[in-house]
Amino acid sequence: MSTLYLVATPIGNLEDFSPRAIRILKEVILVAAEDTRRTVKLLNHFQIGTTSTSYYDHNKGTKTEAILNALEKGDVALVSDAGTPGLNDPGYLLVKMALEAGHTVSPIPGPSAPIAALVVSGLPTDRFLYLGYLPRKQGERLRAVEEVKSLPYTLIFFETPHRLDESLADLQDLLGDRQIAVAGELTKMFEEVYRGTISSARTHFQNFPARGEYTLVIAGQAKTEQKWTQEDVVNAAKVILQSDISPSQAARQLAEQSGWPRRKIYQILTDLQNQNT
DSSP states (O other): OOEEEEEOBOSSOGGGSOHHHHHHHHHSSEEEESOHHHHHHHHHHTTOOOOEEEOOTTTHHHHHHHHHHHHTTSOEEEEOSSBOTTSSSTHHHHHHHHHHTTOEEEEEOOOOHHHHHHHHSSSOOSSEEEEEEOOSSHHHHHHHHHHHTTOOSEEEEEEOGGGHHHHHHHHHHHHOSOEEEEEESTTSTTOEEEEEEHHHHHHHHHHSOOOSOEEEEEOOOOOOSOOOOHHHHHHHHHHHTTSSOOHHHHHHHHHHHHOOOHHHHHHHHHHHHHHTO
């Protein structure tokens, strides 16, 4: 049986493309690419004349069978636009079907944006959870973050530049003002890794507009000695409402002290205000 090679491609810097990856792409009979227009530039740069075909999320239903048929005749390589195939592309389906058909699946390791961002983030790397792109719609995004907010693992997300600010705002509301690294343009000329709190990251990217897609690396839930009970939070909220602090500031302050999400504390503060009017 033939081999399906999963070939990692550069995420920015062409010098990161390995000699083995180049050799494999020259030897296979077909390169299945997420976007042939981008991949052909890579192939041309390294003088690789292998035929390529598109394989992306919207044509995987019809193309998977065609690529499996090609595997019956010889080895095939799967590449993504950038980085390691199988992450945020339809590679999983092809891998699954190739294995079921009895073919060998072999990785050709190389660049990976999540791993690159993680290891330069300055955050713990011993346990991490990669979660792909944050959902576009706010409700779905909040639910996705809610599911993992209590986990102690370092969290890794992708985000687009035009949604970066609103996603950082949602992350701060749900996770508190945790430490974060926002990595963009990795391995490229304008590579940037911003490290700090989520709130300071928001300020930074409001002053310096985002460019390209970003990888967000966020600290996991810190261990606390004892989380406040709801009665503790309510009692503290009653006291703080008697001051001149705004509900938003009060929620942030109590969230840091209690370990409760700022969004929930803000709701308690709002409910108490409504009861007093």
